[in-house]
Amino acid sequence: MNYQNNLEFAKQQDQLDPLKNFRNQFLIPRHKGEDVVYLCGNSLGLQPITAQQYLNDQLNNWKNLAVEGWFQGDDPWLDYHKSLSGSIARIVGAQENEVAVMNSLTVNLHLLMVSFYKPDNKRFKIIMEGGAFPSDQYAMESQVKYHGFDPKDAIIEIFPREGEFTLRTEDIISTIHQNQNELALVLFGGINYYTGQFFDLKAITDAAHQAGAYSGFDLAHAAGNVPLKLHEWGADFACWCSYKYMNSGPGGISGIFVHEKHFTDGQLNRFAGWWGYRQDNRFLMAPGFDPAHGANGWQVSTSPILLLALFKASMAIFDTAGDISILRRKSESLTGYLEFLINDINTNQNEEVFKIITPAAPETRGCQLSVVCKRNAKATFNFLAENGVIGDWREPDVIRLSPVPLYNTFEDVYKTAALLATSITTL
Structure with a gap:
């Protein structure tokens, strides 16, 4: 132009x-x-102008149906979160069963690191971008400490070259290669919050996998902003907030992506909760966690319907926009x-x-x-x-x-x- x-x-x-x-x-x-x-x-x-109506609809369901709102009405709450899966899957480039709408961003980051940061005495290092948003820094530091490692030894931050403001992809790849024998996880932002740099997520994922490590992404500034192809790129996991470019309201609901290749991996740890139990048997209240298939198996707590309603108002706009x-x-x-x-x-x-x-x-x-x-x-x-x-x-x-x-x-x-x-x- x-x-x-x-x-x-x-x-x-x-x-x-x-x-x-x-x-x-x-x-x-x-x-x-x-x-x-x-x-x-x-x-x-x-x-969104429609946010109040979407919220009022669920308040009215609460008012008129009370607990039966979980099973009755136009949008029963039991499956309400699933009605958003198609929209968010299109936005992040995933299959519907690879995404779940749940919790808040840093909570989800911790839950996913439980599964995908599995350090041992040989592989324990995490590579991240220098100057990442503080929540990511704090989450990784606390996870490393939880596993008994010193963040100074375990976390490698990559900073721009002297006189430059953004990272070069070749420097990221080189750092991954140099640490390949000790590397457990590469965890980057999709877009750096400070500089606005959109990282080459496919190149980072490929390099991480070649090094024998997992790849994960915090997409807080990328989801709803730039085209993503998480499934095609082969990323292991990702999470995001929805209150920025996806207009879900202050402190709005978050979401996760877990690649389908991990769905049947019984070696992955996870922190379990009732809402992540397979839905067909959930109300049997049986002992022993049997996860739902797909990313929904990483859910822990009951869906916050009012937050989901606000998010749904915005997703309807995205769906209309194409x-x-x-x-x-x-x-x-x-x-x-x-x-x-x-x-x-x-x-x-x-x-x-x-x-x-x-x-x-x-x-x-x-x-x-x-x-x-x-x-x-x-x-x-x-x-x-x-x-x-x-x-x-x-x-x-x-x-x-x-x-x-x-x-x-x-x-x-x-x-x-x-x-x-x-x-x-x-x-």
């Missing part, structure tokens, strides 16, 4: 956008009587336009006032640009907020801006860049 730095171009692209009407399916906060420019879907997605590749095309265009406008500001200033540290190649990023502000960084972020642009601040000088294809527009992007340009002379 040949971008232009003017409002008329942005409005024209919005008119041509085949997804333009989906914006009307979300509630957009207001600022001084106008819709905000919301570029913070990487932290919390907007509320294959995630459709969203991806618009995402690449929106993010590319923001990149073009920021680079244009720097050109006009004869100085790199705003440095984009997210990779430039579209296939190596999602709908996020992480921007280092070299002048008045926090003041610039506040200036955007005061003028109705909601982004995300990360210390010490980074603003994350994420134009989400379901509800953001080219005009949103244009207005944001115009305010960044104004901030240079205003602050």
